[in-house]
Every structure is written in C-alpha cells, then in structure tokens.
Amino acid sequence: MEIAPLLFDLGHQTPTTRQVADLVRAGGPDALTEAMRRADAARYQEVRCRSALNSVKGMPFHWTLNPYRGCTHACHYCYARRYHTQFELGADDEFASVIFVKTNLVEVLRRELQKPSWTGEYVAIGTATDCYQPIEGHYKLTRHALETLAEFRNPAGIITKGPMVVRDKDVITDLSAHAGCTVYISVPCVDEDVWRALEPGTAPPMQRLRAVRELHDAGIRVGVLMNPIVPGISSKRSLIERTMKAIADHGAAFVGCNVMFLEGGTRDHFLQWLSSEFPHLMDGYRQLYARKYAPAAYRAEVFSVFEEMRQQFGMSSREKPTRAEAEFNMQTADRSLFDLPPV
Numbered sequence: 001m002e003i004a005p006l007l008f009d010l011g012h013q014t015p016t017t018r019q020v021a022d023l024v025r026a027g028g029p030d031a032l033t034e035a036m037r038r039a040d041a042a043r044y045q046e047v048r049c050r051s052a053l054n055s056v057k058g059m060p061f062h063w064t065l066n067p068y069r070g071c072t073h074a075c076h077y078c079y080a081r082r083y084h085t086q087f088e089l090g091a092d093d094e095f096a097s098v099i100f101v102k103t104n105l106v107e108v109l110r111r112e113l114q115k116p117s118w119t120g121e122y123v124a125i126g127t128a129t130d131c132y133q134p135i136e137g138h139y140k141l142t143r144h145a146l147e148t149l150a151e152f153r154n155p156a157g158i159i160t161k162g163p164m165v166v167r168d169k170d171v172i173t174d175l176s177a178h179a180g181c182t183v184y185i186s187v188p189c190v191d192e193d194v195w196r197a198l199e200p201g202t203a204p205p206m207q208r209l210r211a212v213r214e215l216h217d218a219g220i221r222v223g224v225l226m227n228p229i230v231p232g233i234s235s236k237r238s239l240i241e242r243t244m245k246a247i248a249d250h251g252a253a254f255v256g257c258n259v260m261f262l263e264g265g266t267r268d269h270f271l272q273w274l275s276s277e278f279p280h281l282m283d284g285y286r287q288l289y290a291r292k293y294a295p296a297a298y299r300a301e302v303f304s305v306f307e308e309m310r311q312q313f314g315m316s317s318r319e320k321p322t323r324a325e326a327e328f329n330m331q332t333a334d335r336s337l338f339d340l341p342p343v
C-alpha cells in the first residue's frame with residue numbers, strides 16, 4: 001500500500017515514537033526540529049510504529065488502531081490528552097499542536113493481518129485520537145488501513161468527529177459488505193456556543209450530522225455518540241432534547257452517551273480551562289469530580305433524561321450486528337455505546 005509522499009525530506013530513517021519521546025525528554029518539544037509546521041500551526045512528527053493493532057483490556061473490543069497520536073480537534077475534555085504525557089509532551093497545547101504520524105502503519109497492519117495467529121477479530125479505529133483529523137487529508141492512513149482491512153475481510157468500527165469520513169464511503173461500503181463496519185460519529189451537543197467552547201478544533205455539529213446523513217444514505221450503518229455529556233455545560237435537559245432530535249432527523253441508526261470523566265493530565269487541563277472560562281462552575285465541579293467519575297446518582301440522572309429523549313424521538317440504543325459481526329458479543333456491544341472513548 002502506497003503512503004502519500006512526504007512533503008519534506010527527513011534526510012534519514014523516520015524515528016520510532018520512543019526515540020522521539022527521548023528527544024523531547026532531553027530538549028523539550030523544540031528538539032523536534034524535523035516536525036513539519038503546517039497551516040494549522042500544528043507540528044507533525046513522522047514516526048515508525050512497531051505495531052498497528054494494539055491489544056486493549058477493559059473495553060468492549062480487544063484491538064484498536066490509531067494512525068495519529070495527539071489531535072488538533074483539541075476538545076478540552078478529551079481523555080487522550082493524558083496519553084501525550086507518555087511521550088514527554090504536555091496534555092495542554094502540545095496535545096493539539098504536536099501530532100505524531102505513524103507513516104508505516106499500513107505496511108505493519110498488513111504484516112499483522114497476514115500472521116497465522118491473527119483470528120480476524122473486530123478492530124476499533126480512532127479510539128485514542130481522531131482518525132479523521134485534518135492531517136488525514138494528506139496522509140490517508142485511515143483510508144489505506146480500511147482498504148487493507150477490506151482486503152483481508154476483517155470487521156472494524158470507526159469512531160470520529162471528522163466529516164472527512166464521507167470521503168471514504170466507497171471503502172467503508174466495501175468493508176461493510178465483506179466483513180462488517182459500523183461508523184460512530186461523535187456529536188455531544190448541537191448547540192453552537194457549547195461546541196465552540198468545548199471542541200474548538202472540530203467541525204460544527206451540524207456538519208457532522210450531515211456526514212451521518214450521507215453515510216446512512218449510502219447504506220452504511222452509522223450511529224451517533226453524545227460522548228461526553230459535560231455537567232453544567234451540555235447536560236441541560238433542553239440541550240439533550242435538541243441534540244437527540246437533530247440526531248433522529250439525520251438518520252442515525254442508534255445513539256449512545258456517557259458522562260465525562262476526568263483523570264491525569266486531562267483532569268488538570270480541563271479544570272484549569274474551566275476555571276478560566278466557566279469560573280462559576282468550579283465549586284460544583286469540586287464536589288462532582290472529587291474522583292475520576294461523577295457520582296453514580298448524578299450519572300443515573302443524566303442517563304434517565306437521555307433515555308426519555310431517546311424514546312421520545314424513537315431512537316434505538318443498540319445496533320444490529322451484521323452477519324460477519326455476529327460473533328461480536330452484543331452484551332458488550334451495548335456497553336460500548338456508553339463506554340467508548342470521547343472522540
């Protein structure tokens with residue numbers, strides 16, 4: 001599979017993520033002298049990955065694939081912010097402005113799918129950072145990974161906030177027909193003020209819903225995740241109602257939601273941002289987020305409003321598996337609607 005040509009000459013072999021992390025540890029992000037700064041002011045560091053398929057535990061799927069690390073969508077609640085600290089980078093601005101690009105992802109994926117030990121399990125794409133963030137328009141790593149999965153008849157799911165996913169409806173249709181592929185589009189709230197505040201680098205929510213409509217009309221199984229609902233900002237009953245109505249109007253096959261959780265670098269970043277943008281919410285947050293999760297009673301209250309709206313607008317909470325996904329455990333698939341990451 002051919003990777004899109006480089007726009008700049010690295011002059012030597014692309015480093016691994018570990019080598020890049022060592023470089024940053026020694027000299028800070030400025031040590032990434034070969035990272036290319038693009039028009040969006042982010043810097044893109046090409047890296048070599050050792051594995052394309054990553055094994056995960058405690059999720060409703062066992063394998064994930066993420067072409068990029070860091071995300072210019074810059075959602076303030078993003079749980080993946082804390083992962084950037086694994087590369088010695090900050091969970092604040094650096095998460096959204098220093099992006100690692102796994103340029104050898106597709107060749108590694110092909111090798112892994114060819115292994116006799118690989119049993120063709122479901123692969124969740126875009127679980128750590130958005131696989132259709134703007135740089136995908138250049139590298140097309142997500143598209144080439146989907147083509148490879150289709151070639152090997154391997155079922156997959158895609159989680160994204162990027163309307164660019166419609167570019168790949170041909171290959172998603174192919175994968176859907178031969179193995180099964182569900183697209184989960186994340187639209188936590190359709191209110192434009194909430195969107196601007198919480199997700200400064202993403203496409204507007206209605207543009208994402210138009211992508212839902214386009215995929216649906218192409219015969220692709222697509223649902224919406226209202227992930228995450230952010231207490232005091234997107235948790236109002238009227239906002240959940242408006243969002244659910246818009247989701248129903250755009251042909252989504254199912255809808256799910258979760259309530260934001262906070263830990264590590266994400267917690268530090270979010271609370272700092274909240275204190276500057278919504279200082280009047282800080283007292284409530286100190287109580288609500290004394291721990292990683294909001295209290296069960298609060299989450300149950302949000303879910304009950306969500307459930308009421310879901311039924312009011314006739315939305316399904318679960319997806320029907322395709323024939324090829326029939327082995328996928330539906331009990332855990334249900335859970336996935338609530339536990340999937342906040343892409």
Ligand code: SF4
Pocket residue numbers: 071072073074075077078079080128129130161202342343
């Ligand atoms: S929540 Fe998703 S889209 Fe937003 S910054 Fe994180 S990975 Fe990117």
